[in-house]
Amino acid sequence: MVSSPAIICDSSSLISFAETCNIEAFYFLKDFLHARFFVPPRVRSESVTDPLKIKKYEFSAVRLNKLLEDNVVSLISVPNLARDTVRVMDLANNSFFIGGKPLKLIQSGEAECLAVIIGAKMDAFLIDEKTTRLLIENPRKLEEQLRLEYSRPVFTKEENISAFRALFSKVKVIRSTELLAVAAKNGFFAPFKENESHALHSALYSLKTAGCSITERELTHYFSIRV
């Protein structure tokens, strides 16, 4: 049986793909690898509806809108979406405190994606921004960084961090770089013939400069991948 992974997408990754001319990767992954991509309503607003009204970003939004029109990416809602979005935000935004004040780390777009994961079976969460990813994968690292940035005591509410992580322990977090690398391994850059690997490496670099949270070191490791 061929797997058909369900992937919930945050606007940070959609923007990375759109701004680096890599949107065709979604079509490729759907057609050849049977991927199913989803966005919740708030992500559609952030990535498409709102920027359609801003001249500078209109074309980028038009291209992302086409993904929805072509059913390559589907809008998804789940029962209790609003309730679970609030629940996720309450946990995440009351995990770290400075001077008695909670740090409001994530907003409703990121939280809505997570609420979809609670309400529906999702195999992966596609997100390029770092905070939400760290809350799931390694909140200690986030805490460490907060201590460095603020040079003030950071209080951690462990029960909220544990409860948050428990909700998302099974979800794989991937970035635009991973998704593009998978597409490349399956022939996405084959039209570039002898420049296939070069195309992948330069595309990965462009994703980093578009804001994907990938380190220079990680990028160097990716550059060793040949396709």
Place this chain on the structure above:
Amino acid sequence: MPFLDALTSLRGAFERSNIDELKALGGSIAEEAFLGEDRDLVDLGVIGFSLAKLLQKRYIVGSPRWKAFFSETIRKLDLAAQSVKAEQEDAARELIASILLEVEEVSSSLGRFHVSVVAKARTKIATDLYAHGASLGQACELTGAEKRFVSQYIGLTKISDKYETLSVAERFHNALELFSNNGA
């Protein structure tokens, strides 16, 4: 930093045309704004960075219009401070909004900027908030900055270099596994 202190410091720095002080204020205001989720403080930070940017351009500071803009901005900052002391926050907010509009106007009519100094300042503060732990979404929501613009700005910094968790091998393996066939 309480709002009135920030306002007073901003006014003083602008009156002295102290670019470094305005930039430093912008940065420290941003940190406090994130802690307090304070949009009014964000606007002060935006003003700080924007005024610093305008002061850096001799062709703007040397223009005939600058003197009137300078006096009017000082006057409005003073009025805003008085409003805050009189607990008339809405009036203070309107004055701050009016200063931002004036800065936009000066930026577009006198400046050679492709992107307005106010939009650039919002992006700068959003990037600072991202570096201070905010998600991209939260940084943009609090500052009113555009996500695409902030993403590109972040891409030019080394902020992401601090947040390595899983190895590339593990990440790539996880991603490949998502798409692996479960037998024909």
